[in-house]
Structure formats: C-alpha cells, structure tokens
Amino acid sequence: MSHEAPHSVASHHDAPHYVAARVQRALAEDERTYELGIRVDIRGDQLFLRGQVEGAERRAHVAAVAVENAPGLTVHNEVTVVEVREPGEEETL
Amino acid sequence: MKVRVAAVGDVHLGEDIRGRYRPRLEGIEQRADVLLLAGDLTRHGTPEEGRIVAEEFRDLRVPVVAVLGNHDYQSDAEDEIIALLRDAGIHVLEDDSMVIPCGEARLGVVGGKGFCGGFAGKCASEFGEPEMKAFVRHTREIADLWHKALKGLDVDHRVVLSHYSPVKDTLAGEPPEIYPFLGSYLLAEAVDAEGADLFVHGHAHAGVEKGVTPGGVRVRNVALPVLRRAYAVYCLGGEDPESC
Numbered sequence: 001m002s003h004e005a006p007h008s009v010a011s012h013h014d015a016p017h018y019v020a021a022r023v024q025r026a027l028a029e030d031e032r033t034y035e036l037g038i039r040v041d042i043r044g045d046q047l048f049l050r051g052q053v054e055g056a057e058r059r060a061h062v063a064a065v066a067v068e069n070a071p072g073l074t075v076h077n078e079v080t081v082v083e084v085r086e087p088g089e090e091e092t093l
Numbered sequence: 094m095k096v097r098v099a100a101v102g103d104v105h106l107g108e109d110i111r112g113r114y115r116p117r118l119e120g121i122e123q124r125a126d127v128l129l130l131a132g133d134l135t136r137h138g139t140p141e142e143g144r145i146v147a148e149e150f151r152d153l154r155v156p157v158v159a160v161l162g163n164h165d166y167q168s169d170a171e172d173e174i175i176a177l178l179r180d181a182g183i184h185v186l187e188d189d190s191m192v193i194p195c196g197e198a199r200l201g202v203v204g205g206k207g208f209c210g211g212f213a214g215k216c217a218s219e220f221g222e223p224e225m226k227a228f229v230r231h232t233r234e235i236a237d238l239w240h241k242a243l244k245g246l247d248v249d250h251r252v253v254l255s256h257y258s259p260v261k262d263t264l265a266g267e268p269p270e271i272y273p274f275l276g277s278y279l280l281a282e283a284v285d286a287e288g289a290d291l292f293v294h295g296h297a298h299a300g301v302e303k304g305v306t307p308g309g310v311r312v313r314n315v316a317l318p319v320l321r322r323a324y325a326v327y328c329l330g331g332e333d334p335e336s337c
C-alpha cells in the first residue's frame with residue numbers, strides 16, 4: 001500500500017550488485033562481445049572491467065557494451081589484449 | 094619412441110583477427126609431431142568463423158586434431174564447422190579416438206568437447222527436474238564414451254583432448270563459484286580408470302597451465318590467455334633421457 005514501494009523497487013534494481021551482474025551478462029550474451037571471462041566491479045560511480053581478449057577491436061566492444069548497460073557510471077577499461085609469444089621451451093612429461 | 098605434442102585452445106578466431114595466428118605456426122614441424130586444438134576455435138560459432146579456422150590451421154606439416162568448445166556451438170552450426178574443418182584436413186574428435194603414427198611410436202588421441210557439472214563432493218547430480226538430470230547426464234554420457242574409447246586403444250602414448258577441465262588444479266585464478274561450469278570430475282574419473290599420458294583442455298582463460306588428476310594423469314590447460322604463447326609443446330616418452 002505504500003506509495004514508496006515503486007521507488008524502492010527501482011533503487012534495488014540499480015544496486016551496484018545488480019548493475020555489475022547486468023553488465024557481466026550483457027558481455028556474455030551480446031553478439032558484439034560474447035566474452036564470458038570479463039570481471040566487472042563497481043565502486044561508487046566507477047565501473048572496472050578486467051580480463052583478456054584476443055584483439056584491440058574486441059577490447060573496445062567490451063567497453064561499449066558496458067557503457068550501454070551501466071548509464072551514469074564511469075567505465076574503466078582495464079581489459080588487456082592477449083600477447084602471443086613464440087612457442088618457447090618444450091616440457092618433458 | 095618419443096612423441097612431441099603441441100597444443101593450444103581458445104584461439105577464438107574471427108574476422109577481426111583473421112590471418113594473425115598462421116605466421117606463428119611456421120616451423121611447427123621442427124618442434125612437434127602433432128598439433129592439438131582444445132576447442133573455442135571461434136567466438137560466435139558461425140560457419141564464416143569456421144572457415145577462418147580452417148584457413149588458419151590447414152596444410153600444416155604435422156597432423157592437426159581438434160575438438161570444439163562452447164563458443165563453437167553458439168550459432169547451432171557445429172556440424173557445419175566440423176565439416177569445414179574436416180574438408181581442410183583437420184581431424185575432429187567427437188567423443189571418439191584416433192591413432193596417429195609418429196615415427197616409430199603410435200599416438201592415440203581420445204576426446205571431444207567434454208562438459209561441466211563440478212568437482213567431487215561439490216557438484217550437480219542427476220536428481221530432480223528433467224533439466225537438471227539432462228545437464229548432468231550429458232557429462233556422464235561423454236565420460237562413458239571416453240572411457241570406452243580409451244579402453245580400445247592399443248598405442249604407445251595416450252592423450253585426452255577436451256575443452257572442459259577434469260580437475261580444479263588448472264582453474265586456479267577463476268572465481269571458485271563458477272568452477273561447476275568449467276569442468277567435471279567425471280572426465281578425470283573416466284580417464285583415471287584407463288590411464289593416459291596427458292589430459293589437455295582449455296576453456297578456463299583465467300586458470301593456470303599445470304595440474305594432475307587424482308589418478309596421477311598430468312593435466313595441462315592450454316587456453317591461449319593462459320599460455321600466452323602460440324602453443325605449448327609436451328614431450329611424451331621422456332623416461333629415456335636421450336629421447337626428448
């Protein structure tokens with residue numbers, strides 16, 4: 001019966017916990033990204049993205065999808081592009 | 094009697110990185126006798142990406158054996174991707190085995206994409222809703238097929254190739270809450286029952302390279318973000334110090 005109910009529902013929905021979950025899910029399910037291994041952390045109005053992708057374009061897409069799904073937050077894209085080195089030493093088993 | 098096995102997983106090829114992997118495979122025939130691909134060859138699992146994978150890994154001077162990963166299933170085009178790879182001369186395992194002659198030695202490779210469900214004591218069971226039963230049954234049926242395939246292999250060295258992990262060891266670095274989606278102990282149990290020289294997997298991008306099954310089979314997570322090198326090379330038959 002309280003007229004405050006809708007407001008409290010809206011604010012719960014925007015709790016950092018759910019926003020982070022929404023961003024993580026979007027990164028996994030949005031076809032621009034399809035990235036399952038990106039860590040999303042929110043501290044205050046700052047959103048941090050961490051993990052690795054295979055190319056610079058993919059790194060940019062990750063940030064774009066996060067920005068779309070977290071309006072009002074400042075997105076810090078700390079995702080790195082995997083650097084592939086030479087094969088190196090073999091291991092004897 | 095040594096066999097040098099090169100392996101990498103999770104190359105996640107797509108249009109944006111087309112042609113970038115191929116140069117790294119130059120000279121692989123001097124380093125290894127076979128190349129294993131541990132799934133997640135594409136990102137969207139489309140036939141277009143399957144074609145890019147085929148171009149990147151075709152006509153190498155070593156045999157190439159692949160399994161698919163969850164990303165390669167995303168567009169319901171897994172059968173088409175498998176056909177494209179096979180047309181390019183790449184062997185694809187689907188819960189079966191193949192034997193590759195490597196000089197005097199015979200290498201047996203068993204595997205498929207595998208599946209998940211968690212690790213002993215902390216895992217899903219075939220209980221309750223049909224969706225839950227189907228989830229766990231999928232892993233169990235795969236493990237049974239691998240067990241049978243290993244049993245029938247008369248070779249010098251046996252390697253299991255999977256996308257999902259058989260142990261927690263190689264997941265260290267991943268959030269523990271998602272371990273049940275990264276692998277299953279049923280895969281390890283099946284392999285330990287018959288024994289193998291090596292279990293290669295991918296999927297856990299944030300994990301670590303080295304682990305071991307409860308039965309003592311060496312496990313290697315070869316996901317590209319873990320290796321950070323074009324591929325790893327494991328030399329089997331190393332008891333003879335001269336051999337590797």
Ligand SMILES: [Fe+2]
Pocket residue numbers: 103105133162164296298
């Ligand atoms: Fe992957």
Ligand SMILES: [Fe+2]
Pocket residue numbers: 133162163164256295296297
């Ligand atoms: Fe995967």
